[in-house]
Amino acid sequence: MRIKRIRMIGLVAVAALVLAGCGNLKNSSFGANSTSNTTTGSKTTTTTGTTTSDDYEGVIKNGQYRTSKSRGVNVSQNDNVMNLKSFEIGLLDVSKKVFSTDKYVMQEGQYLKSSTVENWLGRYSKSNQSGLNPKDNGKKGETTRNPIYLQQLEEQDYMVQNGSKLSLGGVTIGLGLNSVDYYTKVQYGATYETKISTTELTAQGKKMANKVLQRLRQRSSLKNVPIVLALYKQSSNDSLVGGNMIGYAVSKNGSTSVSDWKSLNWNNYVFPATSESKNAGANNNDESDFSSFKSHVQNFFPNLSGVTANAHYKDKSLSKLSVNITTKFYSETEIISFTQYVSTAAKRYLPSGVPVEITIKSANGDIQSFLARTAKGSSYYTHVFSDQGNN
Amino acid sequence: MRIKRIRMIGLVAVAALVLAGCGNLKNSSFGANSTSNTTTGSKTTTTTGTTTSDDYEGVIKNGQYRTSKSRGVNVSQNDNVMNLKSFEIGLLDVSKKVFSTDKYVMQEGQYLKSSTVENWLGRYSKSNQSGLNPKDNGKKGETTRNPIYLQQLEEQDYMVQNGSKLSLGGVTIGLGLNSVDYYTKVQYGATYETKISTTELTAQGKKMANKVLQRLRQRSSLKNVPIVLALYKQSSNDSLVGGNMIGYAVSKNGSTSVSDWKSLNWNNYVFPATSESKNAGANNNDESDFSSFKSHVQNFFPNLSGVTANAHYKDKSLSKLSVNITTKFYSETEIISFTQYVSTAAKRYLPSGVPVEITIKSANGDIQSFLARTAKGSSYYTHVFSDQGNN
Numbered sequence: 200m201r202i203k204r205i206r207m208i209g210l211v212a213v214a215a216l217v218l219a220g221c222g223n224l225k226n227s228s229f230g231a232n233s234t235s236n237t238t239t240g241s242k243t244t245t246t247t248g249t250t251t252s253d254d255y256e257g258v259i260k261n262g263q264y265r266t267s268k269s270r271g272v273n274v275s276q277n278d279n280v281m282n283l284k285s286f287e288i289g290l291l292d293v294s295k296k297v298f299s300t301d302k303y304v305m306q307e308g309q310y311l312k313s314s315t316v317e318n319w320l321g322r323y324s325k326s327n328q329s330g331l332n333p334k335d336n337g338k339k340g341e342t343t344r345n346p347i348y349l350q351q352l353e354e355q356d357y358m359v360q361n362g363s364k365l366s367l368g369g370v371t372i373g374l375g376l377n378s379v380d381y382y383t384k385v386q387y388g389a390t391y392e393t394k395i396s397t398t399e400l401t402a403q404g405k406k407m408a409n410k411v412l413q414r415l416r417q418r419s420s421l422k423n424v425p426i427v428l429a430l431y432k433q434s435s436n437d438s439l440v441g442g443n444m445i446g447y448a449v450s451k452n453g454s455t456s457v458s459d460w461k462s463l464n465w466n467n468y469v470f471p472a473t474s475e476s477k478n479a480g481a482n483n484n485d486e487s488d489f490s491s492f493k494s495h496v497q498n499f500f501p502n503l504s505g506v507t508a509n510a511h512y513k514d515k516s517l518s519k520l521s522v523n524i525t526t527k528f529y530s531e532t533e534i535i536s537f538t539q540y541v542s543t544a545a546k547r548y549l550p551s552g553v554p555v556e557i558t559i560k561s562a563n564g565d566i567q568s569f570l571a572r573t574a575k576g577s578s579y580y581t582h583v584f585s586d587q588g589n590n
Numbered sequence: 591m592r593i594k595r596i597r598m599i600g601l602v603a604v605a606a607l608v609l610a611g612c613g614n615l616k617n618s619s620f621g622a623n624s625t626s627n628t629t630t631g632s633k634t635t636t637t638t639g640t641t642t643s644d645d646y647e648g649v650i651k652n653g654q655y656r657t658s659k660s661r662g663v664n665v666s667q668n669d670n671v672m673n674l675k676s677f678e679i680g681l682l683d684v685s686k687k688v689f690s691t692d693k694y695v696m697q698e699g700q701y702l703k704s705s706t707v708e709n710w711l712g713r714y715s716k717s718n719q720s721g722l723n724p725k726d727n728g729k730k731g732e733t734t735r736n737p738i739y740l741q742q743l744e745e746q747d748y749m750v751q752n753g754s755k756l757s758l759g760g761v762t763i764g765l766g767l768n769s770v771d772y773y774t775k776v777q778y779g780a781t782y783e784t785k786i787s788t789t790e791l792t793a794q795g796k797k798m799a800n801k802v803l804q805r806l807r808q809r810s811s812l813k814n815v816p817i818v819l820a821l822y823k824q825s826s827n828d829s830l831v832g833g834n835m836i837g838y839a840v841s842k843n844g845s846t847s848v849s850d851w852k853s854l855n856w857n858n859y860v861f862p863a864t865s866e867s868k869n870a871g872a873n874n875n876d877e878s879d880f881s882s883f884k885s886h887v888q889n890f891f892p893n894l895s896g897v898t899a900n901a902h903y904k905d906k907s908l909s910k911l912s913v914n915i916t917t918k919f920y921s922e923t924e925i926i927s928f929t930q931y932v933s934t935a936a937k938r939y940l941p942s943g944v945p946v947e948i949t950i951k952s953a954n955g956d957i958q959s960f961l962a963r964t965a966k967g968s969s970y971y972t973h974v975f976s977d978q979g980n981n
Contacts, residue, residue: 247930257927264890264927274921281977287922288976307923355923440977499655509977521977530665531678532698532746536648536655539638558957558978566949566957571973580971582962585679586672586831586900586912587949 244365246304255291255305258358258365267307269316273351273375276320278436282375283351285441285467286431290355290373293429293447293463298357298369308354310370310421316352319411329414331407339384339391346393347382348403350433351375352411367420371427372411376400378442379435397432401445404430408448409456416455423453440467440509464515470508481510485517485550492522492548499540502527504562517550522557526567534559535583538568542579545570551577635756637695646682646696649749649756658698660707664742664766667711669827673766674742676832676858677822681746681764684820684838684854689748689760699745701761701812707743710802720805722798730775730782737784738773739794741824742766743802758811762818763802767791769833770826788823792836795821799839800847807846817841819848831858831900855906861899872901876908876941883913883939890931893918895953908941913948917958925950926974929959933970936961942968 246256247264258265277283291305311319315329322345323330333345352374359368378400380393408428415421427449434442443465448457468481470489493506504525511519524541526534541557549555557570557579568583637647638655649656668674682696702710706720713736714721724736743765750759769791771784799819806812818840825833834856839848859872861880884897895916902910915932917925932948940946948961948970959974 247927248934254926254930257923257930259890259931262886262889263892264924264931266892266924267921270921271919274919284922284976291923291926305923305927307921495653498653499650501654501657523977528662528665530658530661530698531675532648532682532696533655533657535645535682536638536696539645539648540650540655543639556973556975556977558975564955569960569973582947582960584947584949585675586914586947 253300255294255300255303255357258304258306265306265309267354268309268312269354270307270313272313272316272320273353276351276375278381279434279438279441281438281441282433283441285443286351286373286375286433287353289431289444289465290353290371290429293373293444294355294357294371294427296447297371297425297427297449303357303359303368304365306356306358306365308370309356310415310418311352311354319352320349322347331410341391341393344382344393346377346380346395348376348380348395348400349374349407350377367424369425369427370415370421371429372408372415373429373431373444374404374408374411375431375433375442376404377433379433381436397445400432401430404445405448405460412450412457413455416453426450428457434467439469439507443467464513466512468510468512470510481512482515482517485510485520488548488550489520489522492544495544495548496524496541499537500526500528500533517553519553520549520555522549522555524557524559525562526559527562531583531585534567538570538581538583542570542581545572545579546577555579644691646685646691646694646748649695649697656697656700658745659700659703660745661698661704663704663707663711664744667742667766668824669772670825670829670832672829672832673824674832676834677742677764677766677824678744680822680835680856681744681762681820684764684835685746685748685762685818687838688762688816688818688840694748694750694759695756697747697749697756699761700747701806701809702743702745710743711740713738722801732782732784735773735784737768737771737786739767739771739786739791740765740798741768758815760816760818761806761812762820763799763806764820764822764835765795765799765802766822766824766833767795768824770824772827788836791823792821795836796839796851803841803848804846807844814844825858830860830898834858855904856909857903859901859903861901872903873906873908876901876911879939879941880911880913883935886935886939887915887932890928891917891919891924908944911940911944911946913940913946915948915950916953917950918953922974922976925958929961929972929974933961933972936963936970937968946970 243261245259247259248256273283318327318329319331321327321330322332323334331349332347336345338344352372355371356367357369357371358365377395380395381390382393383390408430412426412428415426427447429447430445432442432445434440444463446460446462448460450457470486471493472486489508497503497506504527506522506524508523509521510517538559545555545557552574554574555572558566559568560566565587566584568581570579570581572579634652636650638650639647664674709718709720710722712718712721713723714725722740723738727736729735743763746762747758748760748762749756768786771786772781773784774781799821803817803819806817818838820838821836823833823836825831835854837851837853839851841848861877862884863877880899888894888897895918897913897915899914900912901908929950936946936948943965945965946963949957950959951957956978957975959972961970961972963970
């Protein structure tokens with residue numbers, strides 16, 4: 200009985216680690232004692248170590264993480280941080296379709312530096328002929344002006360280990376395209392919006408991706424490697440969920456244009472649905488499961504302020520559910536009991552077969568406790584934080 | 591190999607659940623289908639369910655958590671939320687020495703209501719003859735005035751299940767005593783401090799505990815149950831760690847006074863030590879282990895803003911380590927790689943044999959990722975949050 204339980208939880212834990220996307224079981228290696236050190240010139244390159252074959256390892260050089268050459272550009276380009284996070288996670292997910300996590304190590308982009316990316320994100324003009332966004336046509340009307348289509352651009356490098364060396368095995372370029380372009384008519388003036396249809400932003404994105412591809416192919420080191428071009432649709436600034444990947448294409452054998460685009464039907468919704476967000480693409484069963492969970496949990500305390508969820512869909516199937524619960528109270532014993540209760544309620548009501556994460560936070564944003572279950576798991580891993588607060 | 595790994599993680603997971611203090615494997619029960627429903631009159635009482643025998647279940651009545659009758663009083667009494675959290679956790683830990691988690695269910699205090707606790711926390715005066723703090727002697731000097739010794743008071747009830755009924759099996763009362771009493775000389779004026787020695791606050795606490803005991807014994811329902819009296823030393827308002835339990839006594843067989851106090855040598859420290867906090871009681875090896883971890887981790891990014899830890903000691907042995915890492919960057923791929931790296935570094939450098947929790951947060955307090963290892967575990971459970979932000 201005891202042994203059975205341990206085995207069952209073992210399976211849960213393995214799946215949990217898969218979900219978590221990181222850890223230290225496989226190839227965890229750094230420092231002088233490591234077996235997977237690779238030497239490039241006199242410098243030491245190692246990898247971060249990872250948990251499972253579902254995740255890429257990262258690249259460490261001389262004890263420091265090899266950060267992107269355009270580090271920080273996309274941070275400043277996003278008013279909604281959810282667009283940054285889901286863009287990068289989406290890029291990893293698309294890359295996994297082409298570059299297997301068994302063979303490839305992920306390196307933050309090393310070929311496009313900040314000034315290059317900043318110029319490409321700008322409007323085309325006499326002084327910035329590499330600008331991918333259309334030139335300013337002088338108009339200020341919401342539908343008459345030329346909007347900014349391309350909001351962020353990211354390069355990810357995929358490395359292969361040859362003996363003791365890491366060499367470039369492929370590149371993924373993501374283009375984040377606005378569904379709403381925010382602008383002002385005068386400096387510090389009111390904000391206006393130009394809405395961009397998915398059809399239009401997709402067409403513009405494909406054109407821009409081909410221009411980017413041509414430019415990359417001119418570099419000798421990128422002349423022949425596979426290049427994945429991925430298009431991402433940014434969500435609006437007031438959205439509680441990030442945007443989503445809408446399509447990708449792979450350029451092989453040094454080709455300088457791609458036309459074979461695969462579309463991705465990935466979507467994010469907020470539960471419960473509001474009159475503004477009708478969640479047309481979400482599964483009704485998932486919504487009613489969540490609603491049962493919510494009403495069960497919301498009665499627990501006299502004043503629980505909110506239970507919402509971000510629901511991620513791939514091809515109309517729920518792929519991940521992130522539940523956010525906000526409490527108005529601090530009492531540690533209440534949080535412990537509440538976490539026990541939520542764990543039971545989640546197991547009973549929330550959809551099975553998909554990864555679920557649940558965070559319980561105080562009204563001021565401090566995390567109080569955390570629960571997670573993997574796609575294959577039936578029980579929840581739970582953790583109550585006792586040393587958080589006054590952050 | 592595969593099976594071995596699963597078993598190993600299984601053990602980690604079991605231990606993790608023990609640490610987490612909540613879950614849903616044992617007696618998880620609520621609602622009409624539950625086996626552990628108990629009926630008091632026409633009302634349905636159930637329990638929250640818990641993970642392991644190391645934790646108390648909580649009490650649910652008619653689908654709602656049975657909150658304390660003095661709910662919220664201690665929240666308003668604490669400027670440093672760490673004092674509230676560590677007080678409640680400490681009370682649970684002391685209670686476990688007397689009321690086994692196998693036999694008892696924890697119920698938030700039902701006998702002392704808010705107004706009672708508020709009066710007891712007040713100064714003794716003509717209009718508040720139940721005030722436990724000394725009367726105002728009219729003086730304003732830091733050493734001449736009568737300070738407020740008792741800052742917070744909490745009742746926890748421990749219930750036993752008799753057939754289909756829950757009945758009271760014991761009570762724990764915690765008294766939170768100031769090491770620093772903050773006061774103003776005029777309304778809205780500057781804040782002054784009266785420092786109170788541990789010897790003095792302990793003596794005052796014991797006296798007050800005996801008064802509380804006498805009052806509780808006058809109530810017919812509390813006449814004969816075991817009552818645990820626990821003393822807690824509050825940390826200062828600017829402390830990054832909470833205070834700690836300093837002693838307790840058990841009153842049995844309806845006794846109206848206790849004299850057999852057991853002292854507790856529990857302490858909290860912040861790593862790294864500063865010139866102000868010398869961590870005299872902490873183990874030097876633990877501090878140097880943490881320092882190795884910190885320097886290894888801090889080089890990973892160009893700009894990592896902080897690595898600190900709260901170290902909890904019981905009888906001069908490390909009992910728990912909570913590490914807080916603050917990052918200045920948002921990039922999701924960086925957080926994933928960093929979490930992998932931290933997991934490996936923690937396994938290599940941090941003390942083994944004690945539970946460790948590590949949180950990685952952005953500068954604005956959003957949690958980015960979380961790692962935990964149990965006392966018995968060797969590997970870390972890790973989770974990267976992808977749906978947090980804009981909180």
